[in-house]
Amino acid sequence: MPAAVGPRGRMSAKHALLGLLRERPAYGYQLGERLHERLGPAWAINSGHLYQTIKRMQREGLIERVDDAEHDRDDRHVYAVTGSGEAEFESWFERDVDSLQLVRRPLLVKIVLAGPERLEDSLKQIDAYERGCADRLKELSRERDEIPDEDLRVRADYVLLRLGLSADISHLKAELGWARHAREMVSWLLNQDAIWPGVRRRLDSSSPAAAHARQSAREELFGRIAHRRLRPMPDRSDRDRDG
Amino acid sequence: MLRLEKISKRYSRPDGDRVALDDLSLELKRGQIMGIFGPSGSGKTTLLRIAAGLQQPDSGIVTYDGECLGRMSGSERTRFRRREIACVWASQSWQERLSVRDHVTLPLLVDRCGRRSAERRAREALLACEAERCIGMELHELSDGERQRVAIARALITEPQLLLADGPASSLSLVEQEGIMVLLSSLARQARVAVLITDSNAEALLLADPILYLRDGKLINPEPMSERGRVYRFPSVRPRHAAADA
Numbered sequence: 001m002p003a004a005v006g007p008r009g010r011m012s013a014k015h016a017l018l019g020l021l022r023e024r025p026a027y028g029y030q031l032g033e034r035l036h037e038r039l040g041p042a043w044a045i046n047s048g049h050l051y052q053t054i055k056r057m058q059r060e061g062l063i064e065r066v067d068d069a070e071h072d073r074d075d076r077h078v079y080a081v082t083g084s085g086e087a088e089f090e091s092w093f094e095r096d097v098d099s100l101q102l103v104r105r106p107l108l109v110k111i112v113l114a115g116p117e118r119l120e121d122s123l124k125q126i127d128a129y130e131r132g133c134a135d136r137l138k139e140l141s142r143e144r145d146e147i148p149d150e151d152l153r154v155r156a157d158y159v160l161l162r163l164g165l166s167a168d169i170s171h172l173k174a175e176l177g178w179a180r181h182a183r184e185m186v187s188w189l190l191n192q193d194a195i196w197p198g199v200r201r202r203l204d205s206s207s208p209a210a211a212h213a214r215q216s217a218r219e220e221l222f223g224r225i226a227h228r229r230l231r232p233m234p235d236r237s238d239r240d241r242d243g
Numbered sequence: 244m245l246r247l248e249k250i251s252k253r254y255s256r257p258d259g260d261r262v263a264l265d266d267l268s269l270e271l272k273r274g275q276i277m278g279i280f281g282p283s284g285s286g287k288t289t290l291l292r293i294a295a296g297l298q299q300p301d302s303g304i305v306t307y308d309g310e311c312l313g314r315m316s317g318s319e320r321t322r323f324r325r326r327e328i329a330c331v332w333a334s335q336s337w338q339e340r341l342s343v344r345d346h347v348t349l350p351l352l353v354d355r356c357g358r359r360s361a362e363r364r365a366r367e368a369l370l371a372c373e374a375e376r377c378i379g380m381e382l383h384e385l386s387d388g389e390r391q392r393v394a395i396a397r398a399l400i401t402e403p404q405l406l407l408a409d410g411p412a413s414s415l416s417l418v419e420q421e422g423i424m425v426l427l428s429s430l431a432r433q434a435r436v437a438v439l440i441t442d443s444n445a446e447a448l449l450l451a452d453p454i455l456y457l458r459d460g461k462l463i464n465p466e467p468m469s470e471r472g473r474v475y476r477f478p479s480v481r482p483r484h485a486a487a488d489a
Binding site: 016193194195198213214217218219220221222223224226228 | 368370371373375399402403404416417418420421429430433434435436446449484
């Protein structure tokens with residue numbers, strides 16, 4: 001059975017698309033739009049990836065074309081769920097949701113690998129990350145606020161949309177909190193006379209040529225020492241002369 | 244490379260004998276960098292002086308690749324020491340007006356090496372120890388970190404097989420300490436020199452493996468001590484501490 005979670009720990013769009021098509025048949029472009037509208041900005045999908053997924057689902061027999069006569073343009077194939085697609089969706093729905101996949105943060109990789117010399121650079125990266133998260137947070141909060149309040153009857157779609165956005169919003173808030181913590185830790189570390197075990201220090205402010213000269217001097221000298229063995233003790237006559 | 248077997252040493256004092264080393268044995272291999280950590284007065288310096296052949300133990304044997312120091316005559320021992328063993332001491336009484344160049348070349352000049360080739364080798368050793376900018380200075384002009392780098396360069400100029408260092412990094416800042424330890428550990432790894440370092444501060448022994456603890460003239464190897472100063476890894480991938488080579 002194909003994995004529901006893609007290689008980067010993200011859920012593939014397959015079951016979401018199946019679920020949307022179960023509600024009503026649609027053509028490809030519509031599907032992409034609906035995915036975004038119903039599940040939120042994290043589900044924005046590029047058309048290449050979308051059509052690829054649709055083709056694959058069609059090959060697997062999960063969906064089929066049900067073109068109506070009035071759409072004769074080639075790219076306007078309308079798709080609907082097949083019986084085996086229904087079954088696949090049901091069995092996916094029954095399964096427990098995997099517990100949260102931990103996120104791989106490129107920013108953390110940069111901070112960890114920056115080493116003592118580039119710590120200041122990673123501060124800049126943290127700032128940029130914080131700004132990015134804050135902008136995104138503002139955007140999503142605005143989107144959430146734009147969903148109209150129900151007046152007479154509760155609209156389930158509005159409630160669910162708010163729910164989806166609030167997931168992204170709390171995620172961004174957590175990221176902002178972490179970024180602030182990262183900035184504090186890195187700035188603190190900058191002012192410490194810290195030990196960096198295992199970090200190969202690039203030689204202090206010296207040119208690459210000087211660093212190279214040091215390296216080759218070290219290799220030369222250390223190589224000579226490595227190939228030397230204990231010098232044999234001189235024989236007795238030498239010793240007498242020396243003594 | 245270096246083998247100490249059942250070494251004991253006491254100092255007699257007006258208030259009674261003091262045990263410096265008590266039936267102590269250790270073996271140091273080529274390419275190994277062993278750290279000995281202990282409070283002051285625990286016998287660290289006596290241990291190094293005996294390992295260097297500068298002091299005789301009351302009992303026990305010191306051998307270098309099977310050569311026994313105790314069986315050599317005084318002049319043989321001196322010669323052997325000069326060629327194979329290098330020492331870096333924590334407090335060195337240096338002639339402060341001497342130039343770094345003269346100070347580093349001295350061991351070679353004593354060994355009747357020509358001045359020009361001695362200076363070439365001094366430059367190389369200083370470069371290898373990242374202290375080449377000191378070559379034109381006098382000893383009193385050096386910072387603590389430079390002083391230790393110069394001392395190590397001077398120790399290496401005779402291309403020794405064994406390096407004994409008594410608190411080489413103890414008076415330095417953490418960053419300089421680490422620089423010295425990186426240098427010494429690459430000396431062990433690349434030059435296959437056996438390195439024995441002592442310090443009263445375990446943090447300064449950062450890259451040594453194993454780190455042993457000396458107390459009241461006896462060596463103990465407590466697991467937690469040798470775990471200190473190791474690179475922190477996430478718990479799930481942290482390797483079990485490898486047992487020290489026998």
